[in-house]
Amino acid sequence: MSHPFCHIVPLRRRSVLLGGAALLGMLSSPAWSQEVARIYVGFAAGGVTDLAARLLAPALSAELGQTFIVENRPGASSALAIKAVEGSAPASHTFVLYPTLALLGFLLNGQQPALDRITPISLLYEQFAVLAINPQVAGLENVRTLQDLLQVAKAKAGTLTYTSSGVGSTGHLAMEWVCSLAGVKMQHVPYKGGAPAVTDVLGGHVGTIFADSTIIAPHVKSGKVRALAINYPVRVPGFAEVPTVAEQGFKEVSAVPWVVLAGPPGMSDAAADRMAAAVSRVLAKPDIAQSMQEQNMVPRHSTPRETRQLMQRDMLAWRKIIEDNGIKL
Structure with missing residues (x-):
């Protein structure tokens, strides 16, 4: 289909x-x-x-x-x-x-x-969920793709953090899915909801977020965060320049x-x-x-x-x- x-x-x-x-x-x-x-x-x-x-x-x-x-x-x-x-x-x-x-x-x-x-x-x-970073956070300045992020995570030996809308959210699980396939580790910082997670990403307390597009989109448009990937089978309007997770080597991550x-x-x-x-x-x-x-x-x-x-x-x-x-x- x-x-x-x-x-x-x-x-x-x-x-x-x-x-x-x-x-x-x-x-x-x-x-x-x-x-x-x-x-x-x-x-x-x-x-x-x-x-x-x-x-x-x-x-x-x-x-x-x-x-x-x-x-x-x-x-x-x-x-x-x-x-x-x-x-x-x-x-x-x-x-x-x-x-x-x-x-x-x-x-x-x-x-x-x-x-x-x-x-x-x-x-x-x-x-669809969006994987995004705050490029002002040290170490993430030159990260522009999912593979770039995974290379940084690998170099930091499991200490690089990311957040989502909460434990067990689809953003959390999708990131863990990608990391498992890539053979790298990242530390999940849990929040009770997308709003506080976004606030801390904008504040530079956590550099990476994988969450629902509705809470990420305004900040991508303002340039405060940089979108790296979307978790959907095809590219979508509003994020036409952002490649999918599958396009970046992870076709197995199929659930949305x-x-x-x-x-x-x-x-x-x-x-x-x-x-x-x-x-x-x-x-x-x-x-x-x-x-x-x-x-x-x-x-x-x-x-x-x-x-x-x-x-x-x-x-x-x-x-x-x-x-x-x-x-x-």
Whole structure:
């Protein structure tokens, strides 16, 4: 499957046929259900995931002729929101935005994500992380690529520090993944959130950061930090001159943060397929795609089968990094 940034990734032929069948089904019945559908979000209102849900809800209402509302249940890396759906009946109209962060939360606590207690429906969006340095920090003045940084790390024999949005964040794990492949060591300086991490990088207390693009982008544009790499399959607008991690010799680092839409356990294949087809039509709307891209979300859709395969594949990849590096909360 290709990865164009500015266009919704097309469904496979089977999915397109499914979307057509779902559309015909909609035309034959005015509403999927009269029951109010709930989309649970595991974060407080105002964040990126909440924004995605509030873009999705009214659009799905229009597509399916059913009322969709968003309900925030923040806490425990979205585990509380996920549990609300895990305990729902198969035919209930309850859904959750399931992020990579939740998957990592379970793994970091030594738990197996219970993917059999939900029904994966479709990808909604992916995100990308940016590896950047403060070039004012001693030793990093001439670092302009990922390989440059790794050479400095090697010379410093494991004492070079970097930070991220927190222990077990995708930036933390991606950096450890790269270091493992390169055979070098760097010391992770943990922070509780991206904002304090960025503050200390700007202040020169830590020279390197690997974190979500939304918190790094303003400082790259101002020239206060220098972007070395992005962790995404292709280059992206706003960072067109910044090569990907894969371009710089680390094609194995393939997992990126995502959010998928999931339903209750035991949801029928027909219902999951119809919902996935509706999501693909919603994400194809130019206004919705643009709103998401403005927040550095990359709109993506997939079939239920593809979604489950993605979650299982990334679970194995992240678990290996966590276990190999002894990472714990």
